[in-house]
Amino acid sequence: MIARADQAAFDAFVRRSSDRLVRTAYLLTGDRGHAEDMVQTALLRTARRWSSARREPEAYARRVVVNLAKDRWRALRRRPDEAPLEHDVPIPVRDGVADRDQLLRAARQLPAGQRAVLVLRYFDDLSVADTAAALGCSTGTVKSQTARALERLRTALTTEREMTRADR
Secondary structure, X not given: OOOHHHHHHHHHXXXXXXXXXXXXXHHHHOOHHHHHHHHHHHHHHHHHOHHHHOOOHXXXXXXXXXXXXXXXXXXXXXXXXXXXXXXXXXXXXXOOOOOHHHHHHHHHOOOHHHHHHHHHHHHOOOOHHHHHHHHOOXXXXXXXXXXXXXXXXXXXXXXXXXXXXXXX
């Protein structure tokens, strides 16, 4: 596992990064329980590979979380839908997007890959290159998926706002 001398560094990494990793996993999966399980697995895998992961442990753990989310998406394609998304994880609000519920509903409509790109780029503030590394794809794919995802979000949010106004 981890050498005794490295234990303090790993413990500091866990304290510093756990909340962010849970938020990322939650945004990728839509389920807090699965998100917490994924982060525990990611931290265990990071600990097992600490000698190589300690250079960039957050990037390593994030990549594990993304890969676990991809595995879950594949498995979910073969199962019925799960319970609705719970809203118990704080999500930062930026640039005047005030209705968190609308944003989460719209994000759930995105394909998994587009949702992953948005989570990593805008919630985790990763660069295009870091997002590509975390997802195991090219920077061009990140850019095109981001553009498509943002357009779909805009369309979904505009449609929902128009429907809300019409209901009044």
